[in-house]
Amino acid sequence: MTDPKIQESTSNSDFDSQLKQLIAGSERNQKELVEKLADSGTEGLKVLMEFLSKRRDIPANVVDGKVYQVLYQSDFPEIKEFLQINFPQGIVPLKSDCNIDYTDLQRLLANQEFQEADRLTLQKMCELSGEEAVKRKWLYFTEVEKFPIADLQTIDKLWLIHSEGKFGFSVQREMWLGLRKNWENLWVKIGWKNGNNWTRYPNEFIWNLDAPRGHLPLSNQLRGVRAISSLFSHPAWEK
Structure with a gap:
């Protein structure tokens, strides 16, 4: 023994x-x-x-x-x-300059409930822009430009940390810059487009870590690229 x-x-x-x-x-x-x-x-x-x-x-x-x-x-x-x-609030500090509560977003991402987290991300970004954006459920590029740095960094950090570095606006931006700011190449690279066909929401998107790098969170490119261009040009990425 x-x-x-x-x-x-x-x-x-x-x-x-x-x-x-x-x-x-x-x-x-x-x-x-x-x-x-x-x-x-x-x-x-x-x-x-x-x-x-x-x-x-x-x-x-x-x-x-x-x-x-x-x-x-x-x-x-x-x-x-x-x-x-x-870690009562998780491992990412939930900083906000607009008193937005990101607790539920942290919870969804920690549980890898990416589809629900994607919906909530858009909702939180609309909250940052005010009541009109919340009602219409999408963003003007001029509203994106005014996002507080702290809030955008919090949202991105939550996605980045809870996806093993695979998802997040900063990941998409890095890939876009690496492709010399070619939008069409980016859409294909991150799985938002296949040839001339846009990936259909929600069933054709991949809501887990098997997705291509940069696949999430989503942006509605059927309205054009001005909003995501404003997002990628935001000063949050310079700090």
Whole structure:
């Protein structure tokens, strides 16, 4: 029979080793390890809690987002209590210059409910623009230009962190710049268009991480490119 003290020592050694790997590994290795730990039961989840605890005062990155999602979706009371105490609003600061509440958007994205999060993103952006935009449910490019920097950065950061860096306006903008601002090439690259045919909403869009990079969040390009052009030209990306 194995001595309980030896078993505990081995367990502690494994815990420390996995935590060190998670802290020091490359982003790719970190993501792979997060998945392994998520599938390894309570001991693996404890490693993930300790990792997130050590990064509590550091701006979140995509690995933090993946760890947070695993813990957020767990049913263990101990983990729910840990998140409530240490990350009551999530791992992305929900900053707003217009007193907009982004709690529900954070919750949907943490649960990877991307279609609902996409709808709510448009709603929040309309709220930023005022009652008229909320009523019509779409945006003029002149309204986009006036978005507060803090709010646009919050929305983008939530998408970025909770999609492993795959989604977000900043991702789309980076791709657009990489394509020398060619809109038609961008639509194809991010899966909004196939040849001359626009992707049909909602069933032809991909509402999970199997989607092409930059696929979400959506913008209605049937009205032209002025609104998304204003979005990509916004000073939020310069700070």
